[in-house]
Every structure is written in structure tokens, then in C-alpha cells.
Amino acid sequence: MDNTQEQAVSYEQLLAEHARLQAQLDELNAKYERLLEKYMLKIKKIFGRSREAINGQTVLEGVFNEAEVESDTAQPEPAVEEVAEAITKLAKKFPGQKKAKLEGLPIERIDYGLPEEARTCWNCGEPLSELKPVIRTRIEVIPAQIKVVEEVKHIYAPCNKCDVGECEEHGIVNASMPEAAVPHSIATESTIAFVIVEKYQYGIPLNRQETMWRMADLHISRQTMANWVILASDMWLRLISDRMHNLLILRDIVMADESGIQVLHEAGRPATSKSYMWLYRSGTGPPIVLFDYRQTREAKHPEKFLSGFSGYLCTDGYAAYYGLPAVINVSCFAHGRRGFYDAFMALPKKARNKESASFKGLHFCDRLFDVERSLRGMDPQERYNERLSKSQPILDEFKKWLDLMRPNAEDKSYLGKAVKYCLNQWNTLCNFMLDGRLEIDNNASERCIRNYAIGRRGWMFANTPKGAEASAIAYSIVQTAVANKLKPFEYIQYLLKYMPNSNVKDQAVLDSFLPWSESIPESCKIKVFPSS
Numbered sequence: 001m002d003n004t005q006e007q008a009v010s011y012e013q014l015l016a017e018h019a020r021l022q023a024q025l026d027e028l029n030a031k032y033e034r035l036l037e038k039y040m041l042k043i044k045k046i047f048g049r050s051r052e053a054i055n056g057q058t059v060l061e062g063v064f065n066e067a068e069v070e071s072d073t074a075q076p077e078p079a080v081e082e083v084a085e086a087i088t089k090l091a092k093k094f095p096g097q098k099k100a101k102l103e104g105l106p107i108e109r110i111d112y113g114l115p116e117e118a119r120t121c122w123n124c125g126e127p128l129s130e131l132k133p134v135i136r137t138r139i140e141v142i143p144a145q146i147k148v149v150e151e152v153k154h155i156y157a158p159c160n161k162c163d164v165g166e167c168e169e170h171g172i173v174n175a176s177m178p179e180a181a182v183p184h185s186i187a188t189e190s191t192i193a194f195v196i197v198e199k200y201q202y203g204i205p206l207n208r209q210e211t212m213w214r215m216a217d218l219h220i221s222r223q224t225m226a227n228w229v230i231l232a233s234d235m236w237l238r239l240i241s242d243r244m245h246n247l248l249i250l251r252d253i254v255m256a257d258e259s260g261i262q263v264l265h266e267a268g269r270p271a272t273s274k275s276y277m278w279l280y281r282s283g284t285g286p287p288i289v290l291f292d293y294r295q296t297r298e299a300k301h302p303e304k305f306l307s308g309f310s311g312y313l314c315t316d317g318y319a320a321y322y323g324l325p326a327v328i329n330v331s332c333f334a335h336g337r338r339g340f341y342d343a344f345m346a347l348p349k350k351a352r353n354k355e356s357a358s359f360k361g362l363h364f365c366d367r368l369f370d371v372e373r374s375l376r377g378m379d380p381q382e383r384y385n386e387r388l389s390k391s392q393p394i395l396d397e398f399k400k401w402l403d404l405m406r407p408n409a410e411d412k413s414y415l416g417k418a419v420k421y422c423l424n425q426w427n428t429l430c431n432f433m434l435d436g437r438l439e440i441d442n443n444a445s446e447r448c449i450r451n452y453a454i455g456r457r458g459w460m461f462a463n464t465p466k467g468a469e470a471s472a473i474a475y476s477i478v479q480t481a482v483a484n485k486l487k488p489f490e491y492i493q494y495l496l497k498y499m500p501n502s503n504v505k506d507q508a509v510l511d512s513f514l515p516w517s518e519s520i521p522e523s524c525k526i527k528v529f530p531s532s
Contacts, residue, residue, distance in 0.1 A: 103527075105139070146216050149188060153177040181496035182231045189496035190489075192228045197489045199229070200474045201482070203455030226467060233470040236499045237492070241476045243510055244288045245305075252311030253283030253437060255445040256302060256321060259453050262461040263468050266295060277452060277472060280305065281445045283314060284437060286516035287483035289448050291472040293465070299323070312435065314442050317425045331428035334441035337365035339418030346414045357405060358415050361422075364398040372440050380436030387433055395430055402426075448479050484515040490524040491515065 113119075119128050156173040181189050198204040204212075206222035213220040248254065258278045264271045275295045282288040294301040299320035306313070310326035317331045343358035353359065371390045375383045402423050409416035422429065432438045452475055462468040481491045495513055504510045512519040 108140075144194070144216070146213075146218055151177060178497075179500040181236060181500050182228060185228065185231075187228050190493050192232050192496055193489050193492040195225045196229055196232070196474050196492055197478065199459065200455065200471070200478045201451070201488050203451075203458045205459035208458070226463070229474060230466060230470040232496060233473040236496060236504075237473050237477050239499070239504055239510060240495065240513060241290065241473045243507075243514065244476070244480065245290055248280060248282055248288045248290060249306065249308045251282050251284055251288075251309075253314070253435075254306065254309060254311065255281040255283050255314040255439075255442055257316065257442065257445040257449045258297060258318070259449050259456075261293065261456065261468060261471075263293075263295075263463075263465055264461055265464045267465075269295065275468065276301075277449075277468075277475075278302065278305065279445055279449045279452075281448055281483075283312070283439070283444075286514075287480060289476060289479040289483055291452070291475040291479075293468040293472040295465075312431070312438060314439065314445070316442055317421070317428065328431060328434070329428045330431040330434075330438055331425040332442035333365060333368060333429055333432070334443055334446075336418070336422045336425065336429060337362065337369070339414065339421050340365060343414035343418050357409070358418070360401065361405075361415075361418060364394060364401065367394050368398075368440060378436075382436070384433075384436035387436070391433065395433075398422075399426065448483070451475075451479065480515050485526045485528070486515055486520065486524050487526055491520070494521065494524055 114128075120126065121128060154175045156175075158171070181192060187195075195206075195209060198209055199206060206225045209225060210220065210222045256279060258276050260274050261277050262272070263275050266273060266275065273295075275293065276297050278292040278294060278301055280288075280290045280292065292301070292305050297320060299322075302321055303324055306324060306327070309324075311328070312330050313321055313324065313327045314330040315321040315332065316335050321327075322329055340358050340361035344352060344356065344362055347356060347358065354363075368391055371387070371394070374390075375386050378386065402419055405415075405419050406423060409419045411417075411420065432440045462471055477492060477495075478488045481488045499513060502509050502513075504513070511517060
């Protein structure tokens with residue numbers, strides 16, 4: 001081999017080595033960009049506002065540090081005169097609102113008057129004339145009070161005056177006593193309702209409630225409270241939950257979501273295994289919110305739960321919801337928007353501008369949500385027609401842009417994932433256009449499951465599958481009550497008091513206990529005030 005050939009071979013080797021090193025460098029650069037994106041997004045989520053807003057556009061408003069976010073110490077406090085003027089204007093705008101807010105509450109009157117000897121005229125000694133008094137109205141909170149209720153059932157025997165033969169056939173007579181929700185338990189219906197609402201509405205786990213009881217000089221163990229929840233759920237609340245399930249299947253719009261739960265003692269599974277709470281919410285009619293505990297995230301669970309359902313199923317695009325018979329899937333545009341929002345926030349600060357691809361994707365989504373905001377209050381047919389004229393052109397333009405972006409967006413980048421998600425889900429993302437009753441997002445179900453997720457941070461895990469099932473029922477009752485503008489405590493207390501003493505095997509009777517029934521007393525309903 002002469003020198004020329006050796007040089008040619010050596011040159012080819014150098015080119016190959018250069019190509020290999022360049023490919024390695026490109027891969028490392030891409031990895032660096034992805035890590036930088038993750039870092040920037042993480043910093044934003046830790047220190048930034050907990051809302052997805054760009055230029056005033058907000059879709060999901062979950063601000064938990066509201067005091068810190070809204071606080072502005074540089075702003076001077078308003079003068080007293082300004083506050084007084086504002087209050088006066090508000091009082092004129094909503095006359096009698098203060099009185100309306102306090103209506104129905106018990107009133108304790110405290111009079112501050114002069115002593116008898118001081119109520120005479122200092123000049124002539126005649127009684128003083130009393131003018132119109134000044135009334136200051138305030139509310140006072142009394143912490144939960146615990147008392148013992150002794151229920152005495154009286155028993156009667158035949159009288160002593162009549163002949164034995166005349167009274168013998170009547171024998172002993174017992175006075176009637178209402179059946180208890182949980183027989184042989186020291187807990188009244190209000191006590192059980194209190195424990196359920198504290199945990200499943202306000203996220204106070206049983207171990208903290210145990211401490212609260214102890215502070216009230218009563219020792220009630222968390223195991224005892226857990227038994228109350230399980231027995232009440234299994235005996236009575238399950239009847240309401242099962243009936244709502246049957247009614248949900250008859251609706252033609254359902255929304256779904258799922259979130260994890262850890263159950264320590266599941267047969268054949270380690271304590272660290274992750275199980276799931278599946279959530280199903282009605283999209284039409286009186287709201288129904290149901291939780292379903294399952295050990296896995298497999299498609300067989302929604303398939304079984306929604307057996308017999310026919311209509312639209314609105315989800316976040318998770319594959320387990322697809323392929324169900326007689327179901328039209330509707331994906332959540334808020335999830336599509338969130339991908340572009342994350343991509344935008346993952347950019348270095350200098351690169352966050354209107355020319356960035358992530359901002360353009362975000363802007364397409366915001367235009368769609370702007371249309372949705374303008375359609376609020378319209379009847380379904382009007383909404384459907386308006387979407388065809390206003391939203392469809394935006395969707396067509398957005399799809400063309402996504403097709404152009406697909407070859408240029410790196411798959412593993414936030415932008416690439418956002419583009420890929422929208423293209424993969426495109427048909428189902430656009431299905432909200434099929435019916436004016438459908439929402440563009442799945443936020444209603446996300447709001448329902450958020451309360452569960454926040455509470456889970458406090459109690460962290462369920463001990464047994466039976467406890468997890470009872471939790472699913474309790475969450476279903478509480479969340480459906482809230483969705484129907486009922487007070488969960490009063491509603492559950494009402495159920496536990498009257499269901500044991502009613503013929504709940506009769507469907508008409510059982511239906512009278514559903515959250516939207518006209519039979520539900522006014523005391524269970526949340527009073528609605530005019531917004532300011």
C-alpha cells in the first residue's frame with residue numbers, strides 16, 4: 001500500500017471518528033437541554049406561582065399560598081375614609097346582605113345599659129328618655145362540644161288494679177326507640193358524621209382526630225373511629241353510592257380521572273405497592289361524583305365500572321379509557337395546554353418570548369379557552385354553533401402548525417412531548433366540538449380528585465382494602481354532597497339518622513335520600529349569597 005492509499009484510509013477513519021464524536025456531542029447537547037428544561041421548570045414550580053398563566057391567561061387556578069402571592073407590602077394601606085366609602089357602596093349594592101348572611105343563626109342578646117339608680121335626670125330626677133340603641137352585630141365561634149346522650153326506653157307491664165286475666169293478653173309493652181346507625185356503638189349519628197367529614201372533606205386524619213378528642217378529655221382511639229367509618233359506609237352510605245352508580249351509567253356524559261393510594265395490607269402484595277382511586281363524575285344532570293378503589297391502573301377497571309354506559313367519556317387521554325364499547329372519548333385540552341406551558345417555563349428567561357415555539361402552541365390553546373369563556377351561559381345548541389364558527393378555524397390553524405412542528409421538535413424535550421401529545425390525541429381533543437354540552441377540559445373531575453389528593457397528604461395510606469373501600473364510599477358521598485351544594489356534615493348526619501328507620505329496600509324511599517332529592521331538608525343545604 002503506497003502513501004496515497006494510506007493517507008486516504010487515514011482520512012476516512014478521521015471522518016468516521018469525527019462523525020461519531022459529532023453524534024455523541026449532539027446527543028450530549030440534547031441531554032443537557034433536557035436537563036436544563038427540567039431544572040428551569042422545577043425552579044419555577046418551587047418558587048413561582050402555582051397557576052398556569054401567561055400574560056393574564058389562566059386555566060387552572062390552584063393557588064395554595066394565596067396570602068404570600070397576593071401580598072404586596074409596598075402598597076400603602078387605604079385610608080379609613082376610603083374603606084368606609086367602599087363599605088357604604090357595597091351596602092347600597094346589596095342591601096340587607098349582612099342580615100341575610102346571619103339569618104337562621106341563633107342569636108344571643110347582651111344588653112349594656114345604665115344601672116337603675118343612674119337612669120334618672122341629673123337635674124330634676126325624672127326617668128331618662130331612652131333613644132334608639134346602637135347595635136353591634138358580630139359572630140362568635142364555639143368549639144365542638146361533647147356531651148353524653150342517655151336514651152331511655154321505658155317498658156310497661158299490666159297495671160295492678162285490673163284482674164290478671166283482663167291484661168294478660170297484652171303483656172309487656174315497650175316504648176319505641178329509633179334504630180341506631182351503628183348498633184351497640186357509643187357514637188351517635190352526628191359523631192360518625194363529624195369523623196367522616198373531618199377526614200374526607202377537610203383532610204384531618206384519624207390520628208389527629210384522636211388528639212382532638214383527647215384535648216376534649218375523651219379518649220377515642222383511631223381504630224374505633226375507623227370502625228365507625230367502615231360500618232356506617234358498609235351499612236348505609238354504600239346504598240346511596242351504589243344507587244348513584246346505577247344512575248351514572250344512565251347518563252350520556254361521564255368524566256373520569258385516577259390517583260394513587262397506598263394500602264398496607266393487601267393480600268399477596270407488598271406494603272409499598274401502589275393502588276388507585278378511580279374517579280367518575282357525571283357531565284349532565286345533578287352532579288354525581290364516585291370513587292372506586294382498585295389495586296391496579298388496568299383498563300379492566302373502567303370497563304367494569306362503566307359497563308352499560310353509552311356516550312361521551314371525558315378524560316386526560318390515558319389509554320385505559322380507550323376501546324370501551326359504545327364510548328366516544330373526549331380528551332382534555334387543559335392537558336394539551338399544560339405541555340406547552342411547561343415547555344415555555346422550562347426555557348431560559350431570556351428565551352421566553354412570543355417568538356418561541358412553546359409560546360405559539362400555548363397561544364393556540366389560550367385562543368380556544370378564550371372562546372369557551374365567551375360562551376358561558378349559552379344553551380348547548382348555541383354553544384355548538386358558536387364553536388363551529390369561532391373554534392373550528394383555530395383548530396384547523398393549530399393542526400397545520402403542529403404538523404409543521406413535528407419533524408423539528410426533539411422527542412424528549414418538553415416541546416416535543418407537547419406537540420406529540422396533541423397530535424396523538426388530536427381526534428379526541430377535537431371531540432368537544434361534537435356536542436354543546438361537552439367541556440373543552442376535564443377540570444371538573446380534576447377538582448374533585450384534588451380534594452382527595454390533598455387529604456391523602458395527611459393520612460398517606462389506608463390500612464386494609466376494607467378501609468380503602470370505605471374511604472371510596474365516604475369520598476363519594478362527601479364530594480357529591482358538595483357538588484349538589486349540600487353541607488356534608490348535616491347531610492351525612494341526616495342519612496345516618498333516618499335511613500336505619502326507613503324502608504330503604506324500596507327504591508322510591510332510597511331515592512328520597514339522594515343529594516338532589518326534594519326531600520332533603522333545608523338545614524342540609526348551603527345558603528347561596530350574592531357575589532360582590
